[in-house]
Amino acid sequence: SRSINLAVVPGDGIGQEVVAQGLKVLRSVLPQDVKLETKEYDLGAQRWHRTGETLPDAELESLKGHDAILLGAIGDPSVPSGVLERGLLLKLRFAFDHYVNLRPSKLFPNTATPLAVGDEQRGAIDFVVVREGTEGPYTGNGGSLRTGTPAEVATEVSVNTAYGVERVVRDAYERANARPRKKLTLVHKNNVLVYAGHMWKNIFDKVGQEYPDVTTDYLHVDAATIFFVTQPERFDVIVTDNLFGDILTDLAAAVTGGIGLAASGNINPTGEFPSMFEPVHGSAPDIAGQGKADPTATVLSVALLLRHLGHETEAVRIEEAVAADLAERDASVPRTTDEIGDALAVRVAS
Amino acid sequence: SRSINLAVVPGDGIGQEVVAQGLKVLRSVLPQDVKLETKEYDLGAQRWHRTGETLPDAELESLKGHDAILLGAIGDPSVPSGVLERGLLLKLRFAFDHYVNLRPSKLFPNTATPLAVGDEQRGAIDFVVVREGTEGPYTGNGGSLRTGTPAEVATEVSVNTAYGVERVVRDAYERANARPRKKLTLVHKNNVLVYAGHMWKNIFDKVGQEYPDVTTDYLHVDAATIFFVTQPERFDVIVTDNLFGDILTDLAAAVTGGIGLAASGNINPTGEFPSMFEPVHGSAPDIAGQGKADPTATVLSVALLLRHLGHETEAVRIEEAVAADLAERDASVPRTTDEIGDALAVRVAS
Numbered sequence: 001s002r003s004i005n006l007a008v009v010p011g012d013g014i015g016q017e018v019v020a021q022g023l024k025v026l027r028s029v030l031p032q033d034v035k036l037e038t039k040e041y042d043l044g045a046q047r048w049h050r051t052g053e054t055l056p057d058a059e060l061e062s063l064k065g066h067d068a069i070l071l072g073a074i075g076d077p078s079v080p081s082g083v084l085e086r087g088l089l090l091k092l093r094f095a096f097d098h099y100v101n102l103r104p105s106k107l108f109p110n111t112a113t114p115l116a117v118g119d120e121q122r123g124a125i126d127f128v129v130v131r132e133g134t135e136g137p138y139t140g141n142g143g144s145l146r147t148g149t150p151a152e153v154a155t156e157v158s159v160n161t162a163y164g165v166e167r168v169v170r171d172a173y174e175r176a177n178a179r180p181r182k183k184l185t186l187v188h189k190n191n192v193l194v195y196a197g198h199m200w201k202n203i204f205d206k207v208g209q210e211y212p213d214v215t216t217d218y219l220h221v222d223a224a225t226i227f228f229v230t231q232p233e234r235f236d237v238i239v240t241d242n243l244f245g246d247i248l249t250d251l252a253a254a255v256t257g258g259i260g261l262a263a264s265g266n267i268n269p270t271g272e273f274p275s276m277f278e279p280v281h282g283s284a285p286d287i288a289g290q291g292k293a294d295p296t297a298t299v300l301s302v303a304l305l306l307r308h309l310g311h312e313t314e315a316v317r318i319e320e321a322v323a324a325d326l327a328e329r330d331a332s333v334p335r336t337t338d339e340i341g342d343a344l345a346v347r348v349a350s
Numbered sequence: 351s352r353s354i355n356l357a358v359v360p361g362d363g364i365g366q367e368v369v370a371q372g373l374k375v376l377r378s379v380l381p382q383d384v385k386l387e388t389k390e391y392d393l394g395a396q397r398w399h400r401t402g403e404t405l406p407d408a409e410l411e412s413l414k415g416h417d418a419i420l421l422g423a424i425g426d427p428s429v430p431s432g433v434l435e436r437g438l439l440l441k442l443r444f445a446f447d448h449y450v451n452l453r454p455s456k457l458f459p460n461t462a463t464p465l466a467v468g469d470e471q472r473g474a475i476d477f478v479v480v481r482e483g484t485e486g487p488y489t490g491n492g493g494s495l496r497t498g499t500p501a502e503v504a505t506e507v508s509v510n511t512a513y514g515v516e517r518v519v520r521d522a523y524e525r526a527n528a529r530p531r532k533k534l535t536l537v538h539k540n541n542v543l544v545y546a547g548h549m550w551k552n553i554f555d556k557v558g559q560e561y562p563d564v565t566t567d568y569l570h571v572d573a574a575t576i577f578f579v580t581q582p583e584r585f586d587v588i589v590t591d592n593l594f595g596d597i598l599t600d601l602a603a604a605v606t607g608g609i610g611l612a613a614s615g616n617i618n619p620t621g622e623f624p625s626m627f628e629p630v631h632g633s634a635p636d637i638a639g640q641g642k643a644d645p646t647a648t649v650l651s652v653a654l655l656l657r658h659l660g661h662e663t664e665a666v667r668i669e670e671a672v673a674a675d676l677a678e679r680d681a682s683v684p685r686t687t688d689e690i691g692d693a694l695a696v697r698v699a700s
């Protein structure tokens with residue numbers, strides 16, 4: 001479309017800084033004739049301290065009207081753990097039915113990794129995790145009884161539906177089918193979590209019959225972590241549950257240049273609700289306001305946003321700019337958040 | 351005590367081979383005056399195929415009479431996923447109240463790691479995970495409704511009790527307090543799994559007041575995986591939930607020489623039931639019977655077994671033998687399972 005009506009939720013900590021760079025690059029990459037409108041939403045720790053609100057209904061309603069959401073980071077140590085995560089970030093993912101949480105990982109040249117990889121192996125590390133985003137242990141089902149006493153019992157219920165699993169598994173097959181290697185790995189723990197695990201595996205196998213060109217594979221989540229560090233190049237597309245996806249994508253980020261580079265899209269593929277794009281990293285309060293945060297993950301999230309809205313050319317332009325920028329980075333010459341944003345904005349414009 | 355009445359469960363795949371080496375080293379290290387009695391239990395895939403049984407009551411009862419259990423590996427692709435894991439391995443852990451699942455990780459010199467570590471960092475990587483073993487998502491609570499239909503719902507319930515969490519947390523503080531660095535890290539996901547996570551955190555903080563010398567730390571499980579690959583030397587003792595512990599200890603094994611070296615103890619600290627010692631790796635059916643399995647993890651599990659039974663000198667002797675053996679390994683000259691066992695048996699004897 002020839003206009004983008006974007007909601008911006010900078011959030012907490014470094015969220016402000018990185019989102020500013022994401023918008024800078026977005027403005028720079030868009031052709032003249034695409035009109036960009038943005039509306040900033042004041043949500044996060046400060047709002048909560050001021051008003052006690054995390055995400056009021058009116059704002060949720062207003063957010064619905066946008067084409068997409070760009071989010072910085074949510075969470076602050078001054079707020080009890082879970083309040084903003086559940087009341088704002090997860091509330092958005094659930095309310096807008098973001099069932100595909102898309103997290104690509106690619107080890108660019110000249111990018112630091114804790115792994116001892118050779119050049120050939122490095123070049124082959126390029127995979128994407130399709131994390132389910134609306135079910136599993138993230139539903140908030142559960143509770144606690146006799147809280148705070150020695151007789152307390154606390155439960156967390158992982159809720160999984162065939163409806164929810166099939167749609168995300170199908171999305172993952174589509175993505176695998178569209179990639180050169182056409183390989184899809186299901187990660188679960190079906191030798192222990194037999195109810196959810198078997199349902200996932202059965203649906204995975206059933207939907208797979210519709211994709212004869214896709215090679216499939218199953219790994220228990222514990223074994224998957226081993227391959228993430230010993231043979232990350234074996235992965236192409238991975239589909240997994242909400243919690244396993246959370247864990248694996250931080251690990252994926254760590255081995256492919258760090259969370260400063262990891263982008264994500266919380267996608268509602270039907271288009272019924274706006275999709276939301278955010279760096280995988282958190283609010284990093286320890287470095288907030290110091291210009292030390294790497295905005296690259298946010299900029300790459302903007303690329304995912306553009307791709308989702310049909311601006312493929314611009315998405316690729318950003319990804320190429322990031323690759324070129326990384327290739328020329330000199331780790332001994334640190335740049336500020338702003339400088340990295342500027343450099344990327346210049347690259348995508350030319 | 352001057353006698354050890356040991357139950358041996360070789361299990362499946364490479365289980366037989368590695369357990370044989372574990373026993374060889376055990377026999378070699380024990381002083382003449384310690385009488386070793388062993389009884390082998392035929393449990394695992396073959397038994398199941400033959401009789402449909404995983405762990406009959408009579409055998410469970412008989413196992414109770416031993417001082418400890420040495421287990422090889424459980425699981426085979428010919429058996430539906432979950433049958434042996436739930437019906438045998440987890441049944442033992444739960445029936446014998448193995449609430450401390452102890453998994454030490456140490457990066458020995460001259461040992462391959464996928465991480466690009468310098469010598470100094472390598473020497474500092476030495477931590478132990480205290481994984482809760484009787485609760486969490488492993489309880490088998492949950493179920494499925496309308497199984498196999500498009501309307502299926504499958505749940506997995508993580509059950510956590512103050513009773514269960516406090517005892518394992520206390521055990522972890524004791525272990526941290528006895529180590530030079532005295533540092534304990536709690537790993538959970540209390541920003542999402544708020545019921546269980548907050549209970550864990552509250553109990554962790556409360557018990558901590560009794561251990562003023564122990565420095566404490568909290569990490570979300572996703573962030574923990576990052577540190578496992580970027581700064582594993584930051585960890586000393588980690589205490590965590592059953593599922594997070596499962597995931598983290600495979601990752602820990604991967605970064606500290608591979609699962610061929612990772613030992614574990616399923617410990618019932620009260621001594622009411624026999625504790626069980628097993629390598630972290632699985633039955634590896636692809637290499638079973640070929641003499642390719644590294645028995646070192648099983649041998650190190652025997653060291654944990656001896657320590658648990660009060661034979662500290664012999665435990666240390668085994669660990670030193672393994673360290674010496676690893677230091678002299680030449681990766682270009684592969685040895686058979688038997689050869690490694692022989693070499694370790696000779697070392698501990700001298």
Ligand SMILES: CC(C)[C@H](C(=O)O)[C@@H](O)C(=O)O
Pocket residue numbers: 075085086089090246280541542572
């Ligand atoms: C902040 C937290 C709720 C969130 C999650 O667990 O999904 C984060 O870790 C992520 O991966 O986006």
Ligand SMILES: CC(C)[C@H](C(=O)O)[C@@H](O)C(=O)O
Pocket residue numbers: 191192222425435436439440596630
């Ligand atoms: C085989 C499986 C049930 C087991 C577990 O999940 O605990 C294994 O992965 C382990 O870590 O001992």
